[in-house]
Amino acid sequence: MKIAVLPGDGIGPEVTRAALRVLDALALPGLVLFEGDVGGIAYKRHGHPLPQETIDMARAADAVLFGAVGDPACDDLPREHRPEQAILGLRSELGLFANLRPAAGWPGLEDLSPLKPQLARGIDLLVVRELNGDVYFGAKGERDSDGGREGWDSMAYNEAEVRRIAHAGFRAAQSRRKRLTSVDKANVLETSRIWRETVIAVAADYPDVELDHMYVDNAAMQLVKSPGQFDVILTGNLFGDILSDQASACVGSIGLLPSASLGERKTEYGTFGLYEPIHGSAPDIAGQGKANPLAAILSLAMLLRHSLGREADAGRVERAVAQVLADGVHGADLGGSASTETIAEAVLKALETIS
Numbered sequence: 253m254k255i256a257v258l259p260g261d262g263i264g265p266e267v268t269r270a271a272l273r274v275l276d277a278l279a280l281p282g283l284v285l286f287e288g289d290v291g292g293i294a295y296k297r298h299g300h301p302l303p304q305e306t307i308d309m310a311r312a313a314d315a316v317l318f319g320a321v322g323d324p325a326c327d328d329l330p331r332e333h334r335p336e337q338a339i340l341g342l343r344s345e346l347g348l349f350a351n352l353r354p355a356a357g358w359p360g361l362e363d364l365s366p367l368k369p370q371l372a373r374g375i376d377l378l379v380v381r382e383l384n385g386d387v388y389f390g391a392k393g394e395r396d397s398d399g400g401r402e403g404w405d406s407m408a409y410n411e412a413e414v415r416r417i418a419h420a421g422f423r424a425a426q427s428r429r430k431r432l433t434s435v436d437k438a439n440v441l442e443t444s445r446i447w448r449e450t451v452i453a454v455a456a457d458y459p460d461v462e463l464d465h466m467y468v469d470n471a472a473m474q475l476v477k478s479p480g481q482f483d484v485i486l487t488g489n490l491f492g493d494i495l496s497d498q499a500s501a502c503v504g505s506i507g508l509l510p511s512a513s514l515g516e517r518k519t520e521y522g523t524f525g526l527y528e529p530i531h532g533s534a535p536d537i538a539g540q541g542k543a544n545p546l547a548a549i550l551s552l553a554m555l556l557r558h559s560l561g562r563e564a565d566a567g568r569v570e571r572a573v574a575q576v577l578a579d580g581v582h583g584a585d586l587g588g589s590a591s592t593e594t595i596a597e598a599v600l601k602a603l604e605t606i607s
């Protein structure tokens with residue numbers, strides 16, 4: 253079993269180190285790790301945020317464990333050299349079009365959510381976000397206009413792109429509570445009109461799943477007012493990026509939400525994928541031991557489940573995280589004082605007691 257480890261920038265290496273300690277404690281037989289450069293650190297070392305050798309390393313692996321990219325020192329670089337292009341490039345080079353971002357209320361955190369405790373407790377949703385298209389990948393540029401320089405980006409989705417992510421969303425709903433909310437802006441955007449019509453057509457293959465549609469502005473409001481109504485939220489790249497950060501705050505912290513980015517490629521053990529916390533490189537807390545590593549550790553659990561076929565190990569890691577949170581080992585993001593290392597050690601200790 254081969255894992256490519258790409259820690260990246262800022263808190264990326266800090267939370268990835270914590271996840272690797274957990275992986276080490278599982279003592280999986282036949283596991284080989286490769287480490288590569290990505291993001292700002294790769295630009296500094298190799299002159300490109302996504303060196304070809306990093307892509308090759310990721311391709312040769314069964315799974316990629318990714319930290320985060322983003323470095324304020326790179327802010328003035330041309331777009332193709334900015335660290336964020338590395339994660340976009342990896343998602344596209346590796347054909348990872350389905351981004352799964354689960355958000356569930358953890359026992360013991362109800363009072364730490366900005367929502368009322370009974371609302372926070374009821375959260376159990378999965379954002380299924382399209383990851384290879386939308387305005388992040390459309391043509392873009394800068395041009396002159398009567399109002400001065402004008403930046404432009406283009407948003408597009410074709411039926412094939414919507415169809416494949418819709419199938420992923422419906423399949424996910426079938427394995428959960430069989431409710432799917434497709435989120436778009438079909439009252440205004442042509443992209444969303446095609447999105448909605450295509451999702452409705454795909455729904456015919458899943459008569460057991462209850463489908464509804466919501467405009468994204470309403471969805472943002474409903475997520476705060478009544479988050480328990482959502483099971484699977486199926487949406488595009490931009491809306492999914494925003495709504496998943498919002499869902500993380502409803503649960504208690506962005507430092508708790510993992511993600512899996514999957515495509516169609518199968519490995520010997522499962523589906524090839526890239527696993528990363530939903531947060532970024534958090535330059536405001538980098539190097540201070542304040543990063544919550546649980547999102548990275550839960551991303552490792554998703555890796556074990558989806559790419560390595562190790563459901564029992566994934567469950568063990570998730571139960572250990574639940575215990576650590578219930579025991580009140582909370583970092584600064586949850587109003588506590590536990591450092592990244594303390595939280596990682598608490599997970600390791602909890603693992604010892606969980607079979």
Ligand SMILES: NC(=O)C1=CN([C@@H]2O[C@H](COP(=O)(O)OP(=O)(O)OC[C@H]3O[C@@H](n4cnc5c(N)ncnc54)[C@H](O)[C@@H]3O)[C@@H](O)[C@H]2O)C=CC1
Nearest residue numbers: 320321322323336339507531532533534536537543544585
């Ligand atoms: N997939 C990736 O690599 C992503 C990269 N980014 C990049 O990260 C950089 C920073 O972006 P921001 O908008 O500040 O988003 P961010 O997610 O890095 O941070 C937002 C806020 O959440 C806090 N936070 C994030 N993760 C945390 C953790 N594990 N524990 C405790 N607190 C945490 C940060 O301190 C900050 O206050 C930018 O360069 C951005 O482009 C942003 C999102 C995803």
Ligand SMILES: CC(C)CC(=O)C(=O)O
Nearest residue numbers: 336339340493530531532
């Ligand atoms: C860094 C961006 C390209 C994407 C992002 O914020 C995300 O995937 O969560």
Ligand SMILES: [Mg+2]
Nearest residue numbers: 493494497530
């Ligand atoms: Mg984001």
